[in-house]
Amino acid sequence: MQPFTTISGSAAPFLAANIDTDVIMPKQFLKGIDRQGLDRGLFFDLRFLASGEPNPDFVLNQPAWQDAAFLVTGPNFGCGSSREHAVWGLKQVGIRALIGTTFAGIFYDNCQRNGVLAIQLDAGQLKQIAEVISVPATAQIRVNLPGQTIELADGTRIAFEIDALRKQSLLLGLDAIGTTLQRAGQIRAFEARHLAENPWLG
Amino acid sequence: MPSPRTLYQKHIDSHTVCDLDDQGHVLLYIDRQVANEYTSPQAFSGLRDTGRKVWRPAATLAVVDHVNPTAPTRTAAMPDAGGARQVSYFEENCRDFGIELFDVLDKRQGIEHVVAPEQGFILPGMVVAAGDSHTTTYGALGAFGFGIGTSEIEHLLATQTLVYKRLKTMRVTVEGELGAGLTSKDIIMALIEKIGASGATGFAIEFTGPAISDLSVEARMTICNMAVEAGARGAFMAPDDKVFAYLQLKPRAPKGEVWEQAVERWKGLYSDHGAVFDSEVSLDVSALEPMVTWGTSPDQAAPVGGRVPDPASQPDPILRQGLQRALDYMGLKPGTPLNEVVISHAFIGSCTNARIEDLRDVARVVRGQRVAAHVRAMIVPGSTQVRDQAEDEGLAQIFRDAGFEWRQSGCSMCLAMNDDVLAPGDRCASSTNRNFEGRQGAGARTHLMSPAMVAAAAITGHLTDVRAFAPGV
DSSP states (O other), X not given: OOOOOEEEEEEEEEOOSOOBHHHHSOGGGOOOSSSTTHHHHTTHXXXXXXXXXXXXXXXXXXXXXXXOSEEEEOTTBTBSOOOTHHHHXXXXXXXXXXXXXXXXHHHHHHHHHTTOEEEEOOHHHHHHHHHHHTSGGGOEEEEETTTTEEEETTSOEEEOOXXXXXXXXXXXXXXXXXXXXXXXXXXXXXXXXHHHHOGGGO | OOOOOOHHHXXXXXXXXXXXXXXXXXXXXXXXXXXXXXXXXXXXXXXXXXXXXXXXXXXXXXXXXXXXXXXXXXXXXXXXXXHHHHHHHHHHHHHHHTOXXXXXXXXXXXXXXXXXXXXXXXXXXXXXXXXXXXXXGGGGGTXXXXXXXXXXXXXXXXXXXXXXXXXXXXXXXXXXXXXXXXXXXXXXXXXXHHHOTTTTTTEEEEEESHHHHTSOHHHHHHHHHHGGGGTOSEEEOOOOHHHHHHHHTSTTSOOHHHHHHHHXXXXXXXXXXXXXXXXXXXXXXXXXXXXXXXXSSTTOEEETTSBOOOGGGOOSHHHHHHXXXXXXXXXXXXXXXXXXXXXXXXXXXXXXXXXXXXXXXXXXXXXXXXXXXXXXXXXXXXXXXXXXXXXXXXXXXXXXXXXXXXXXOSSGGGTTXXXXXOOTTOEEEESSSOOOTTTTSTTOEEEEXXXXXXXXXXXXXXXXXXXXXXXXX
């Protein structure tokens, strides 16, 4: 997994509430057996007009944000279906972190497993960021994971919280399965006891 | 004396291999997993790429459900090349990794969350994870189920565990007696409307109270299933005698002495007296009316006797904009009585509401009636076993006589990954779980409601209070 340390780029405002994973990655892009080609599907019905042309009203089609590395999102972003394709698509268009107030649980974990940092702030902090980055001239920000700060173009620095365990895994780009398998002996011992105590589980 | 624990804490404690920090992260042992053809392929590819094995193949049951067609005559052919490739790769993966598969022609095939309980694959006290958000369904059996993404499926296949952070706990106490014509779907829709689409984000919900005890096990599944639409990462209910009776005759339930031993243990699965929840919510259902959604989020719902809300009355500009966007998408004008909204489609199906009791509800409403001329009405049973049972009970004939399409099982038009897709502008009364933009087809409009309410709408051609339409149902 690609490590996440300090990343600079533009941050696109996308503040509607309850953006679900059906909207992030519509069904017609879920028919693969690999992770390829999901950049095309990302926000498909919002990014493209019926003619197939890019929708000029959509934020990721506008010059200041077309190469955005960050999305500033509304509450409950990523709700609905568990489809990890939503996160794969975000990564494939270059999104490295999401900044919002709340994220749906499965989506939040999917971000973590793909090295996408999901930062949770309070509503006041989010509003402050949204106001600055919504102006094209000040859309650039820097997200510093080691220092747990977001630096805005106007010089403001906002601190964020993250679990140490999640932070470490993102910083190092750790292979979660490899890490867990270092505990294979413990898992095996637990399993033997658990199945013996609950014979109907075997 | 140990401090009193919630049911959730008991489940997590008994499945913790080890603590990973002092922030609530644990390595959590998972008893069972259900896999489908669309969220699992990249997980199996990951195992192949790294040369890893499946830790315990018997812990996983694989079912084809999302991409298969549901045309009345069943074949193994998939509607498109992508779906066909997913199904053939799924078969290859199950074969190579030793996982049991119910393929599309199997008599036990169906929607994973309908199939797993009816096989007795899910039991009280289990912790279950699966690559589908509606894995919360299993909470009705006193198991703790939750949805995971594909990377987590791979982690689970390889290690039988997940790196898991303990959730906060919410108790939802449901009181009062449900009126005639009301169902558990109306209860969960009312709860979601009350607490919002992220009202339970970060929480595991325990449902309790007399109105829950009164419900059948299948009706309880509908509630746990849709709890995820309020953001809950898991939702369950303490198992009772109804649950034990439901499970006893299931094919994979334990038998004989082991059964007795299991039931004794399961009787201890409840929140201890004095256990403290992080949040308490109560809901009185005595005056509840049948619920329908009018917007594009499951919390945008109202009693069917209500009206489409007016965005102008919303003071917050972002919320007002969101409300207006929902009404524009839904093609609805503020103030319109909901029961005047004309539909083009009626869909009865999904892991939320396509079990045998749901189909009996529908049959009571549509017996001797005809689907409105302008409506296409479909019934997609939750499993092939449900389909067979409905045939045996004579329900299927009632549906066909009324003008419903009586189809094969699958997820179908709940998420429209197969060829059951609505066209732009179509308006569907649906017994499913999500009214998101484009969910049932790009530009299509979904109104969520109970199966009985869908049945009434199919007959009249517009949203309809089932109590007025079929008194006594």
